[in-house]
Amino acid sequence: MSGAEKESKAKLAINNKTKDDNLHDTERLDNDNLWKIVIHRFFWDALKIFLPELYEAADRGQKPEFLEQELQKVTFDLGGGANRTDLLVQIKLRNGEDELILCHIEVQGSGGEGDLPTRMYRYKSLIYLKHQIEPVGIAVITDSRPKGEKTFYHSERFGVESLYKYVNVVVSGLEDSLLLSEDNRVGLVLYAAKCKLLSGDDESKKFRYLRDISKLWLERGWDREDKRLVLLAVDYLMKLAKDYREQIFDYVETLAASLEEGKKAMYVSIFEEVYTARGVEQGIEKGRLEGQAEVARNLLNDGLPVEKVAQYTTLPREEVERLRN
Numbered sequence: 001m002s003g004a005e006k007e008s009k010a011k012l013a014i015n016n017k018t019k020d021d022n023l024h025d026t027e028r029l030d031n032d033n034l035w036k037i038v039i040h041r042f043f044w045d046a047l048k049i050f051l052p053e054l055y056e057a058a059d060r061g062q063k064p065e066f067l068e069q070e071l072q073k074v075t076f077d078l079g080g081g082a083n084r085t086d087l088l089v090q091i092k093l094r095n096g097e098d099e100l101i102l103c104h105i106e107v108q109g110s111g112g113e114g115d116l117p118t119r120m121y122r123y124k125s126l127i128y129l130k131h132q133i134e135p136v137g138i139a140v141i142t143d144s145r146p147k148g149e150k151t152f153y154h155s156e157r158f159g160v161e162s163l164y165k166y167v168n169v170v171v172s173g174l175e176d177s178l179l180l181s182e183d184n185r186v187g188l189v190l191y192a193a194k195c196k197l198l199s200g201d202d203e204s205k206k207f208r209y210l211r212d213i214s215k216l217w218l219e220r221g222w223d224r225e226d227k228r229l230v231l232l233a234v235d236y237l238m239k240l241a242k243d244y245r246e247q248i249f250d251y252v253e254t255l256a257a258s259l260e261e262g263k264k265a266m267y268v269s270i271f272e273e274v275y276t277a278r279g280v281e282q283g284i285e286k287g288r289l290e291g292q293a294e295v296a297r298n299l300l301n302d303g304l305p306v307e308k309v310a311q312y313t314t315l316p317r318e319e320v321e322r323l324r325n
Contacts, residue, residue, distance in 0.1 A: 035105045035140075038189055038233050039087060040066060041226075045186040047101075049178060050138050050169050054099070062092040070130065071102075071123075088127065088135070102127060102135040102166075105142065116145065121153035121164045137166030142193045172197050182220060185230050188213065192234040207244040210234070214252050218267055227267075231274050293323060300324050 039046045043064050048055045071088040087103040102123055106116060120137050127135045139151075153164040171193050179191040192213055199205035213234055220227065240248065252271055256264040296319075299309045306324060310317045 034233055034236055035142075036068075036087060038186060038229065039103070041229060042185045043089065045184045046103075048184060049174070049187060049190065050103070050140065051136070051167055054101070054136060057093050057095075058099070059092040059094050065090040067100075071127075086123070098133065100127065100131060100133045100135040101138065103138045103140065105140040106145065115149075117150050117153040117164075120166050121162070124164060124166075137164070138169060139166055140169045140171065142171045142190075143197065180216065185222060185226055188216060188220075188230055189233045189237070192237045196237050196239075203241050203244055206238050206240055207247065210238050210240060210244075210248055211251055213238075214248055215255060218252060218255055224266060224270065228270050228273060231270060235274055293319070296320055296323050 044055065044058075044060055047058065067088040067090060068086075071086050086105075087101075089101040089103065091099050091101065093099055102120070104116075104120060104123070116139060120139060124135055124137055127133075151168045152166065153162070155162045171190050174190065174194065176191065179187040179194065181187050192209075195209035195213070196206070199209055217227065217231060217234070222230070235245075249271055253268055256267045259267070293315070296309050296315055300306075300320070300323060306317060306320050309315070310320045315323075
């Protein structure tokens with residue numbers, strides 16, 4: 001089998017896996033698809049925080065169209081893999097025109113892959129080639145990035161200059177008053193991401209933040225499925241140790257006790273579902289990694305280089321090296 005045929009086989013395996021993934025299966029939260037799930041369901045809430053000017057210009061009576069399949073082809077060819085947290089969304093403006101939004105959510109922290117401004121510029125350029133529309137670029141930074149990294153793309157060669165400025169949304173710098181608006185579901189998830197950064201590895205701090213978030217969550221008048229998804233996302237981001245999680249459950253039960261019986265039962269049952277889902281999700285994640293390892297072994301047996309196998313399966317290079325040996 002030639003090198004090109006092996007790469008084609010690898011890409012087909014990843015693409016088939018992607019097609020089988022359901023973004024709305026909220027029991028399958030992981031660091032990559034968490035934000036996709038949340039923004040798919042609450043897109044307008046997200047846009048209101050990320051870019052209020054575009055939010056006001058949008059025709060919010062028209063459903064946004066998510067074009068991830070197209071974007072994955074672009075990002076895969078740039079070495080991003082199939083699971084990067086990137087969204088390409090087409091919306092209608094009030095004046096009847098179409099607008100494309102390229103939203104990249106950087107969740108990998110200071111150890112993230114590559115140069116973010118360059119990635120944003122390349123994605124933008126390839127999207128323009130396909131759609132003949134300059135996308136509105138939004139980079140959402142939920143964790144730390146390399147010190148001194150630029151927030152725009154700039155290059156100059158032989159008098160030819162390129163400059164691309166996109167919107168940078170740094171979660172740690174967002175005002176609490178913006179994130180805690182009662183009608184914004186994404187805001188509470190972003191607030192949890194901010195609290196995670198502030199608390200670091202201190203479980204007691206995370207507990208106090210999650211206790212406050214749980215009280216806010218309880219007070220929101222959202223429908224049951226919205227509350228459930230927000231709680232799943234918050235719970236995943238905070239990743240509290242078991243003992244602290246049990247204390248949070250007790251705390252919510254105490255708060256809910258003062259509510260009318262119907263609401264109390266709903267809120268407590270949502271917490272129970274989320275804790276069950278968390279256990280299910282951990283089991284699924286273990287199975288997902290085992291499945292990736294099997295794909296990696298097959299690709300290694302076909303002679304594909306370690307670097308390519310790590311890229312196609314998203315396994316760490318060290319793990320691929322171990323599988324090869």
